[in-house]
Amino acid sequence: STEITRPAKCCGAWGISTSRPRTQADAGSQPVLSCVHSQSRPLGHSQEPCPYSQGPRKFSCQLEVPEGDNSLYVVSLCVSSSAGTKSSSLYPFKGYGILQPDPPANVTVTPVDGNPRWLRVTWRDPPSWNSSFYRLQFELRYRAERSKTFTTWMVQEPRHQCTISDAWKGLRHVVQLRAREEFGHGSWSPWSPEASGTPWTEPRGPPAESEVSSSTQVLTTSEDSGSNLSENSANTTSLPVQDSPSGPLPTFLLAGGSLAFGTLLCVGVVLRCYTVTAGKKKNSRCPKTATVDF
Numbered sequence: 001s002t003e004i005t006r007p008a009k010c011c012g013a014w015g016i017s018t019s020r021p022r023t024q025a026d027a028g029s030q031p032v033l034s035c036v037h038s039q040s041r042p043l044g045h046s047q048e049p050c051p052y053s054q055g056p057r058k059f060s061c062q063l064e065v066p067e068g069d070n071s072l073y074v075v076s077l078c079v080s081s082s083a084g085t086k087s088s089s090l091y092p093f094k095g096y097g098i099l100q101p102d103p104p105a106n107v108t109v110t111p112v113d114g115n116p117r118w119l120r121v122t123w124r125d126p127p128s129w130n131s132s133f134y135r136l137q138f139e140l141r142y143r144a145e146r147s148k149t150f151t152t153w154m155v156q157e158p159r160h161q162c163t164i165s166d167a168w169k170g171l172r173h174v175v176q177l178r179a180r181e182e183f184g185h186g187s188w189s190p191w192s193p194e195a196s197g198t199p200w201t202e203p204r205g206p207p208a209e210s211e212v213s214s215s216t217q218v219l220t221t222s223e224d225s226g227s228n229l230s231e232n233s234a235n236t237t238s239l240p241v242q243d244s245p246s247g248p249l250p251t252f253l254l255a256g257g258s259l260a261f262g263t264l265l266c267v268g269v270v271l272r273c274y275t276v277t278a279g280k281k282k283n284s285r286c287p288k289t290a291t292v293d294f
Contacts, residue, residue, distance in 0.1 A: 030081070033061035036074045050077070070095040099186025101136060102126035104177045109197030112163065116199050119164040121175055123192070135182040142175045144168045145196070158182060172198045 031050035050061040063075070073095070077088040104123040112118035121140065125131045141152040142164055155162050167173055176191040 031059045031061070031077055031079045033063065034076050034078055034087075035063055037071065065095055068095075070097075096181070096185035099181055101179045101181065101186075101189045102128050103189045103192040104136075104138060104179050105192070107175065107177055107192050107195040109173065109175045109195045111198060111200035113200055115165075116169045116201060117165060117167050119167050119173060119175070119197055119199055120161065121164065121177075121195075122161040123177055124160060126179065126189070129179075136179040137182050137184075138177050138179050139188070140175065140177050141191070142167075142173050144171045144173055146171065167199045169199060170201055172196055 033048040033050055035046050035048070037046075046063075048061050048063055050059040052059050061077075063073075065073070071094065072092060074090050074092045076090050079086050103126060105126050107121065107123045110120050110122075112120055119142075121142075123138070125136060129136065135158045137158060138155040139152065140155055140162065141150040143150045144167075151166075164173075164175075174194045174196050176194055178191050179189045180186065
């Protein structure tokens with residue numbers, strides 16, 4: 001059988017290769033590619049030899065096609081040996097019809113900070129593609145590793161990055177891309193090798209020791225302040241202590257209690273001084289005595 005492919009560059013050689021590996025009986029065989037170009041006047045007819053390649057173990061032929069040529073070509077393969085000659089059926093094709101780029105290269109998958117369901121995907125055109133003049137369109141597919149079903153969608157703009165916004169939280173995902181000529185000529189490339197990544201996850205860990213000690217200290221200080229305030233209020237005023245809501249007393253009550261205590265203290269001191277002074281004056285006067293003779 002015969003396989004016809006085109007390299008990823010938009011210009012250069014078309015490859016035609018026979019899929020049957022070479023055997024001992026083929027040692028003396030020599031395939032020749034015959035080509036008819038419909039656009040040339042008169043019709044152009046050419047023949048190209050098909051050497052044997054040891055690596056893929058196939059015969060291959062190269063047919064030069066000018067860049068941008070989408071005219072009709074008709075090719076056939078003729079194999080001759082000591083046993084005779086045999087030709088394949090005619091194979092017609094147009095230049096753009098069998099165009100197939102290589103898969104996208106350097107596919108990477110990275111998490112997006114603060115977004116537990118996002119994955120950022122980046123890639124590049126295949127090195128064999130002439131990106132200076134021709135663009136590619138891309139299709140992306142992804143799935144969680146535990147899933148067998150892919151989600152597939154077209155990348156809307158001819159760019160080389162996109163963001164997956166509906167990934168599974170905390171699960172590793174597999175991502176692949178493929179490419180095709182931007183106007184839909186030819187066929188899709190094979191899928192790129194699998195690239196994997198996991199969405200961002202919020203770090204988990206014990207709270208810092210300094211925060212725990214600080215919270216404990218603030219709580220203890222608040223409780224001590226409340227206890228001291230209640231005791232000072234009871235000692236300052238002679239009124240019975242009533243149940244009051246938790247929290248510090250209003251400032252004006254404290255000020256009023258302090259003023260009342262000071263006033264009482266001053267009055268007590270004045271009365272004390274007046275009593276002592278009056279007693280001293282009374283004792284300093286000598287009482288009059290009378291002599292009575294019996």
